[in-house]
Amino acid sequence: MSKPGAPALARGMRDLLPLEARRHQKVTDTLRGIFERHGYAPIETPALELEGTLMGKYGPDAERLIYRAGLAGESGYALRYDLSVPLARTCAMNPALTKPFRRYQMAAVWRGERPQRGRYREFMQADIDLVGSTGVLADAEIIQIVVQALQALGLPRSLTKINDRRVLNGIGRFAGMPAALLPGLYRAIDKLDKIGFAGVRQELLAVGLSGDLLNRQRQAVERWLGGKADRATLEVDLAKADDEGVGEAARDLAIAAFLDALSAFPQNAATPLSEARQTAIQASLDVLRSQTSVDRIIPSAVTERLLDLLALRDRPLPLLDALDRRLDDAEATAGTADLRRILAVLDAVGIGEDRYQVDFAMVRGLAYYNGSIFETVVPEPPIGSVSGGGRYDGLIGLFGRDMPAVGSSLGVDRLVDVMVELGLFDDPDLIPPTAYMTLFSPDDAPAAAARANSLRAAGLNVILATEPGQGLGQQLRSADQLGCRWALIVGPDEVAAGEVTVKDLRQSRQSQVAEANLLTWLRREVAPQIEEPSP
RNA sequence: GAGAUCAUAGCUCAGGGGCAGAGCGUCUGAUUGUGGAUCAGAAGGUCGUGGGUUCGAUACCCACUGGUCUCCCCA
Numbered sequence: 315m316s317k318p319g320a321p322a323l324a325r326g327m328r329d330l331l332p333l334e335a336r337r338h339q340k341v342t343d344t345l346r347g348i349f350e351r352h353g354y355a356p357i358e359t360p361a362l363e364l365e366g367t368l369m370g371k372y373g374p375d376a377e378r379l380i381y382r383a384g385l386a387g388e389s390g391y392a393l394r395y396d397l398s399v400p401l402a403r404t405c406a407m408n409p410a411l412t413k414p415f416r417r418y419q420m421a422a423v424w425r426g427e428r429p430q431r432g433r434y435r436e437f438m439q440a441d442i443d444l445v446g447s448t449g450v451l452a453d454a455e456i457i458q459i460v461v462q463a464l465q466a467l468g469l470p471r472s473l474t475k476i477n478d479r480r481v482l483n484g485i486g487r488f489a490g491m492p493a494a495l496l497p498g499l500y501r502a503i504d505k506l507d508k509i510g511f512a513g514v515r516q517e518l519l520a521v522g523l524s525g526d527l528l529n530r531q532r533q534a535v536e537r538w539l540g541g542k543a544d545r546a547t548l549e550v551d552l553a554k555a556d557d558e559g560v561g562e563a564a565r566d567l568a569i570a571a572f573l574d575a576l577s578a579f580p581q582n583a584a585t586p587l588s589e590a591r592q593t594a595i596q597a598s599l600d601v602l603r604s605q606t607s608v609d610r611i612i613p614s615a616v617t618e619r620l621l622d623l624l625a626l627r628d629r630p631l632p633l634l635d636a637l638d639r640r641l642d643d644a645e646a647t648a649g650t651a652d653l654r655r656i657l658a659v660l661d662a663v664g665i666g667e668d669r670y671q672v673d674f675a676m677v678r679g680l681a682y683y684n685g686s687i688f689e690t691v692v693p694e695p696p697i698g699s700v701s702g703g704g705r706y707d708g709l710i711g712l713f714g715r716d717m718p719a720v721g722s723s724l725g726v727d728r729l730v731d732v733m734v735e736l737g738l739f740d741d742p743d744l745i746p747p748t749a750y751m752t753l754f755s756p757d758d759a760p761a762a763a764a765r766a767n768s769l770r771a772a773g774l775n776v777i778l779a780t781e782p783g784q785g786l787g788q789q790l791r792s793a794d795q796l797g798c799r800w801a802l803i804v805g806p807d808e809v810a811a812g813e814v815t816v817k818d819l820r821q822s823r824q825s826q827v828a829e830a831n832l833l834t835w836l837r838r839e840v841a842p843q844i845e846e847p848s849p
Numbered sequence: 850g851a852g853a854u855c856a857u858a859g860c861u862c863a864g865g866g867g868c869a870g871a872g873c874g875u876c877u878g879a880u881u882g883u884g885g886a887u888c889a890g891a892a893g894g895u896c897g898u899g900g901g902u903u904c905g906a907u908a909c910c911c912a913c914u915g916g917u918c919u920c921c922c923c924a
Contacts, residue, residue, distance in 0.1 A: 529920055533852040725924025790884035805882060
């Protein structure tokens with residue numbers, strides 16, 4: 315893999331070979347069709363932006379992953395991290411664009427993350443945004459397009475979760491939390507789907523404590539139960555954890571409590587991972603919380619109030635009503651009012667509750683969202699989200715011209731991955747019908763080239779054989795491997811008769827067609843339902 | 850940024866301190882005008898990189914690089 319001089323790819327990058335590239339194009343073609351159908355116009359922006367354009371927009375966690383770029387000794391440039399911030403820059407620089415401005419863009423973005431399933435350092439986003447409208451109909455339109463796009467791709471199941479930043483703010487106030495702890499609170503509840511109520515409870519109790527230690531402990535449980543590490547090894551590893559301000563002494567006490575609790579679970583036995591993890595980490599948290607000043611941690615009573623809130627389950631509208639009553643918060647009520655209007659549009663266009671869900675626990679990580687937020691997940695395969703978006707009214711203003719906007723992006727690479735795993739591509743059909751013009755002998759090349767070209771001029775895809783040494787058998791083999799639909803054979807016999815032998819490579823049939831009728835004949839094969847108009 | 854795990858032919862993988870293997874694919878021929886199927890044959894490898902142990906390492910040990918998985922975070 316890393317032999318010196320051997321060809322290799324940069325980390326997290328990949329080539330798309332013809333079949334893969336065709337799958338991608340199939341997806342982008344479908345998406346483009348949906349976007350254009352709604353009147354969205356394409357724009358293109360540079361891959362390289364000024365560093366200052368990107369910084370300060372996404373939040374510190376995300377900005378660590380921005381690729382810096384520039385010539386030797388030059389700095390101040392960066393590869394785009396998403397398509398929304400460049401769009402905001404474009405809008406601020408081109409105030410004359412007619413509003414509301416509907417645009418789409420499908421392009422690569424770069425993030426310096428650790429590659430993983432469904433996660434690449436270069437990937438394509440398909441973005442749609444509606445700039446210049448504060449109205450909630452704009453939000454509804456974006457969500458509707460996203461859901462319809464996923465349906466158009468043929469995904470049998472996808473769930474678009476909808477929430478609102480203002481509702482989350484209300485939940486933060488309801489919890490009575492210091493502002494500094496709110497990001498941790500949001501991160502914790504966002505995991506509800508994944509780790510359940512018990513998991514979220516534990517996450518909430520850990521807010522403000524060392525996340526690094528918690529992470530190492532989670533992994534330590536797995537290593538212990540699997541017999542991969544003994545107590546001494548784990549102790550050494552856990553001691554490497556950043557104490558993040560709670561103090562080393564407190565951290566070490568917590569580690570000891572953790573290891574004591576963990577020791578009660580036998581190694582190499584069929585102990586459920588979650589049970590051991592729950593118990594051991596809880597022991598550690600109890601110690602850590604008792605050693606930490608109360609203003610750094612979430613009170614237990616708050617945790618229970620939040621879990622109680624998140625336990626609300628109902629159809630969308632009654633759920634929103636119930637939330638309003640609980641929160642009794644003016645900003646959150648503005649959010650739920652918008653959500654109701656969004657749902658009304660979705661219902662009107664026939665998007666059912668099997669495709670969307672109001673989910674108060676869904677949080678988006680990017681800092682610039684301020685109103686509705688949404689993201690789409692698929693139940694299978696487990697690949698994270700395939701779309702994400704929301705309203706970001708303040709973002710364009712950071713470039714000097716305040717304009718409201720709402721938008722979403724779809725992850726093209728993830729969509730392709732999902733569709734491959736679900737077997738949704740008909741790969742042979744991705745290759746357009748193509749004829750392969752064989753060559754009888756090198757001397758016939760000019761005549762064959764002329765014949766091929768006249769077919770191309772008439773709109774047919776034609777590959778002309780270029781390897782003079784190959785016999786007919788080899789040429790047919792090549793044609794077959796390339797996925798060609800027909801082979802066209804013109805040798806001395808055909809020339810004498812003024813015919814072309816057309817071999818259908820799929821059905822293993824061949825017929826003699828008069829040269830003058832060839833075009834008509836092939837066209838009928840491509841689109842049999844369309845008959846040539848009779849003269 | 851953390852932990853685990855893996856790396857042998859183009860692909861999927863077996864093996865094992867002293868001859869480098871299989872299946873699939875590729876190429877050639879049976880067939881100089883008929884692809885896929887069959888048969889016969891061939892090519893293809895510094896066993897990821899670097900170091901260590903050893904008379905000898907592809908194998909054992911260490912480091913590095915890369916893939917995958919679980920976290921963190923996200924499309």
